[in-house]
Amino acid sequence: MTGEKGKSVTLDVQALLSRDEDYLPRMVQAIVEATLEAEMTAVLNAEKSERTEGRRGYRAGYYTRSLVTRVGTLELRVPQDRHGLFSTQLFERYQRSEKALVGALAQMYVQGVSTRKVKAITEELCGHSFSASAISAINKRMDAELEAFARRPLTEAYPYLILDARYEKVREIGIQSRAVLVAIGIDGEGRRNVLGVELANRESRSSWRDFLLGLKARGLSGVEFVVSDDHEGLKRAVTETLTDAAWQRCYVHFLRNALDHVPRKHDDDCLQELRWFYDRRDLAEVRQDLARWLNKWQDKYPKLTQWVEDNVEETLTFYRLPRQHHKHLKSTNMLERFNQEIKRRTTVVRIFPDDAACLRLVRALAVEIHENWLEGTRYLNMSHLAEHKKEQMRQLDRAEAA
Incomplete structure (x- = not known):
């Protein structure tokens, strides 16, 4: 043996x-x-x-x-x-x-x-x-x-915050799954930062709330926009702890969820047309397309169209951002790639001997990725956000003057 x-x-x-x-x-x-x-x-x-x-x-x-x-x-x-x-x-x-x-x-x-x-x-x-x-x-x-x-202090503002979790197996009284909670922030210079990596027994409102409160205790501030999947506990934790931030439901997860509301062997363009909503220039254009889409497919897929009508608004929050940022912030894809890199390496271990070993590896890899991000090119041009805010203020002033 x-x-x-x-x-x-x-x-x-x-x-x-x-x-x-x-x-x-x-x-x-x-x-x-x-x-x-x-x-x-x-x-x-x-x-x-x-x-x-x-x-x-x-x-x-x-x-x-x-x-x-x-x-x-x-x-x-x-x-x-x-x-x-x-x-x-x-x-x-x-x-x-x-x-x-x-x-x-x-x-x-x-x-x-x-x-x-x-x-x-x-x-x-x-x-x-x-x-x-x-x-x-x-x-x-x-x-x-x-x-x-x-535990380092977070001394800068992070206008954009992306949250997600993945699971790893740990040998604790048998083999247990542990949720690895991850937060990525984009700072005022447009660079990505790994803000936090923690283990939890599972994803829940309390685990996400404690995680976010921990970030705030370290100085997390200036969060204007949060992207995540639609995990109910995570949504509630964001609402309770980041009260001034807008929340974006990842549209990729949304489209995957839509598969649950159509027959397995559907052979038309229904979901492809739904996917096109997220490439439009502005929200007005999306609403026009949505109305046409609902009218076209409601007889064939009543369950799907009703579900989309009830939930699609959560996936359109990104349209309030500068158009140059839409591609990067309408989904959690950037963090998904981070998690794939973690998975690629944790697969070698398969089952960790304890929580400490799991957290050691994931955090070590997070440090590596974090430093590569800081030394690499900027992820976003944040001057677009500053100009976007100025234009919103000008529009507000014109509306009040009228």
């Missing part, structure tokens, strides 16, 4: 290496340096400044060493001791099987695998293993960094 588990770990590493090359150099550097510190502690039999009778020597600062890897050149601080007892095998092994070690480190500390699996991987790839306590210490350092990201 043990042999089978070891083999599955190796396959997971190979799968990870074949799929992913995009690790944060800073994250890898922190992991390698933490590993060196753990090795030094084992050699000296003592932590920094620890008073113990079993101490075998004393630290004597650090020297700098460059390490060229697939994620870039890492400038590492390597610990040294007074009597030269410490000699790591890490660099030699790393240079010979650098791809494998990066993949192993990523799986060990980003994917939060159990310490037993970590030991098996390091023995196979590095020729030696690290103790469970050393591995736990490394994970704790990483958790502290991720927690700092998750």
